[in-house]
Amino acid sequence: MMGRSHALIGISTLWLLMPFGLINQENLAPLVLCALLGALSPDLDAGESKLKRFAVAGIAPFAPLSQILHRSFGHRGFLHSLAGLGLFTVLCALPVGFGLGWLFGIALSLGYASHILADAATKSGVPLLYPHRKRYHLLPPAWRLTTGSLAEDMLWPFLAFAVLLLLFNQLALIS
Secondary structure, eight states: OOHHHHHHHHHHHHGGGGGGGOOOOOOOOOOHHHHHHHHHHGGEEEOOOOOHHHHHHTTTTTHHHHHHHHHHHOTTTTGSSSSHHHHHIIIHHHHHHHHHOOHOOOOOHHHHHHHHHHHHBBOBBOTTTTTTTOOOOOGGGOOOOOOTTHHHHHHHHHHHHHHHHHHHHHHHHHH
């Protein structure tokens, strides 16, 4: 899937926190940011990714890491596996959880997991049990998406609607 789809799917995972009343006016924006960052993180292994190109004052802090990961594992390798999710949780989500609060670490991990599940819905699948190279798929063959296809483009408005609904729902609760 494309970065924009991963971003919306990652943010949409915050719906999972809604039944517990964990989202409020103070944490909504940071939770969205955490879910977004988590959702884009597995593609640090891509030759070109949203996070690799992210720059502040001309400095792209993720570019060196992205190049190393791409050379070491290739795209949809280690970072698109359960082991990658585990390592991300230990190295990123847990420290964020301890520093900022456990809810933010959960949002990071939910975003990351959403990326793996979304890519498992594509024709390429994911190596869920890396280093075992077998590709796993979430959908039957006829339903699998091609990354960047018209089918993915048609899914995008529904994803955008889910995110807008989440945000409007929170704004209504906050007011």
